[in-house]
């Protein structure tokens with residue numbers, strides 16, 4: 001998107017993209033300016049710090065961080081910014097995301113991370129949560145979010161089961 005990003009989606013590896021796409025699609029649907037980056041807490045820590053500092057100074061209002069395994073990405077981002085960080089655990093190892101979930105949810109007191117569900121539902125909800133934060137000060141976005149939710153309810157009510 002051309003506008004100054006309000007939400008930054010960071011993933012620890014390109015292999016996480018399929019899951020984080022669920023967040024990106026929601027941000028697109030709600031017309032929220034955003035950007036996505038591959039940056040790793042373990043493999044590119046210096047570049048991650050540099051990016052988070054720049055994005056925070058540039059006006060990003062929420063970070064979505066998706067990573068699998070020993071998932072320190074969200075916590076490291078939270079250590080470097082006061083902007084809210086929404087964490088998405090990813091099933092990338094034989095532990096099926098439980099490793100990532102526990103790493104993200106067990107942050108030490110003082111450095112909060114809001115951890116969502118494992119996988120695509122968590123990624124989608126991270127984007128919706130970011131939208132709710134932004135909508136507190138954006139009536140037009142609030143309306144788009146309300147319309148989006150009403151459309152989901154309509155889908156449920158109009159669902160047809162096989163005869």
Ligand code: RP5
Nearest residue numbers: 012013015067068069090092
């Ligand atoms: C994590 O390790 C990444 O977030 C990814 O979920 C997992 C595997 O990464 P790759 O080995 O596929 O790059 O850091």
